[in-house]
Amino acid sequence: MPVRPILERISDPLILLHSGMKLLRSASGPRVPPGCFLLPLLVLLPCASAATGSTTQTLTATIQPAAKLSVPAAVNMTTTGGKFSSFQASLAIRYRVRTSVTGGGSLTVQVTSDFSPSGGPSAGAGALLYSCSGTTLGTPCMGTQVAGTHAQTPVVAIPAGVCTGGGGACSSADPNGVTINFSLADDPDYLTAAYSAQLTFVISAT
Amino acid sequence: MSRNTMIVAVAGAILMLATTAKAQFNATGTTTLSVNVGSDAAVQISTGSTTLATTGGAFSSDYTGQTAFIYKIRTSAAGGTGSITLRVTSDFNAGGPSVASPPTAGDTLAYTCSLTSPGTGCSGSINALLTASTSVATFGSNARSTKAGNNGSVAWTLSNDPLYATGAYTATVTFTISAA
Numbered sequence: 068m069p070v071r072p073i074l075e076r077i078s079d080p081l082i083l084l085h086s087g088m089k090l091l092r093s094a095s096g097p098r099v100p101p102g103c104f105l106l107p108l109l110v111l112l113p114c115a116s117a118a119t120g121s122t123t124q125t126l127t128a129t130i131q132p133a134a135k136l137s138v139p140a141a142v143n144m145t146t147t148g149g150k151f152s153s154f155q156a157s158l159a160i161r162y163r164v165r166t167s168v169t170g171g172g173s174l175t176v177q178v179t180s181d182f183s184p185s186g187g188p189s190a191g192a193g194a195l196l197y198s199c200s201g202t203t204l205g206t207p208c209m210g211t212q213v214a215g216t217h218a219q220t221p222v223v224a225i226p227a228g229v230c231t232g233g234g235g236a237c238s239s240a241d242p243n244g245v246t247i248n249f250s251l252a253d254d255p256d257y258l259t260a261a262y263s264a265q266l267t268f269v270i271s272a273t
Numbered sequence: 274m275s276r277n278t279m280i281v282a283v284a285g286a287i288l289m290l291a292t293t294a295k296a297q298f299n300a301t302g303t304t305t306l307s308v309n310v311g312s313d314a315a316v317q318i319s320t321g322s323t324t325l326a327t328t329g330g331a332f333s334s335d336y337t338g339q340t341a342f343i344y345k346i347r348t349s350a351a352g353g354t355g356s357i358t359l360r361v362t363s364d365f366n367a368g369g370p371s372v373a374s375p376p377t378a379g380d381t382l383a384y385t386c387s388l389t390s391p392g393t394g395c396s397g398s399i400n401a402l403l404t405a406s407t408s409v410a411t412f413g414s415n416a417r418s419t420k421a422g423n424n425g426s427v428a429w430t431l432s433n434d435p436l437y438a439t440g441a442y443t444a445t446v447t448f449t450i451s452a453a
Contacts, residue, residue: 260350
C-alpha cells in the first residue's frame, strides 16, 4: 500500500482497519494512538498524537452570607405547677448560618397569628413571654422578652465572620441550636377552651 | 430479607432522612403554639388566724370575728359550676366551746358570707359543722375571677356560754374551692 494514502487517513482508525491493519491494544488498557501504532513502519512519521499540552482554568466561587432554620411544626403549652401557674413550653430551633467578616445576622420571632378563639390569652396584650438559652452559635436574647404581634423580637444575635459546622473558624456544632422557653400566664379570666397561635421565626445573615 | 433488599432499604431510609432534613431548613419557619385552658380554682386565706372576741358586757354578746380570703376561679363556659365550702376539721379543745358537742344545746359556731362577683355568697347564717362541709359561695358557668383574685369573707359568731371554762380555745376550719 502506498505511503501517502496511509498518511492521509492515519487519523482515522476505522479506515486503518479497512486497510487491513490491526489496532494494537494493551490487555486491558486504552487503545494505542494510531500515530504510535505506525512508528515501526514509518520511521519518519512523528508521534504527533502523543504530544501533551497544559493550560490553566481559573475557578472563582463567591461565598455569600446565608442562613436557614428549622422549627418544630407545633408545640403544646402545659402547666405543671400549682393552681393558675403559668403555662410553659420549650421550643428547640436549629439553624445554619454564615456571616461575612463585616456583617452579622439575627434570628427573630413574631406572633403572626394571635391566640384564637377569642376570650383567652392574647399575645397582642403582652401575655406571651419567652427567654432564650442553649445557644451554640451567637448570643441568646437577654432576660425575658415579650413575643409581640407587631414586630419581630430577638432570639439570637449572630456576630460577623461566623459559620456553622466544621470546627476551626466555624462552630463545631452542626446545625446550631437555641431553645426558647415560652411562658403564658394562666389568667382566671380566660374562657375555658383550647387556644392556638402561630409564631414565625426569621433568620437572616449579611 | 435478603442482603440486597436490606441494603436498598437502608439506603432508601438514609435518602429519605437526608431529604427530610434538608427540606426542614428555610429562611423562615412557623410553629403553632397551643394551650388548653380548663376550669380551675384556688383560694387563699388572707389571715393566718382569726381571733374571736366579745365586745359587749358579761355574756351580753357572742364572740365574733372575720376570716378574709381571696379566690380565683374559672368555670367551664358551658354547664360549668363551682363552689367554696368550709368545714371544721378540728374542734375546739375540751372544756370550752364545741362544734360537735356544745355544753348547751343551741350553742353554735355560725357564719355569714360576703363575696364579690362572680360568686354568690351563702344566704343567711349557717352553722359550721364537723361532720360535713357547708356552703360559703356558689358559682355558675363561665365564672371568672380577676387575675389577682377576688375577695370574700366569712363573719363568725360563736355562742358565749357561761359553761365554757376560762381558757384559750382553737379550732381549725378548712376552706375548699372547686370548679368544673
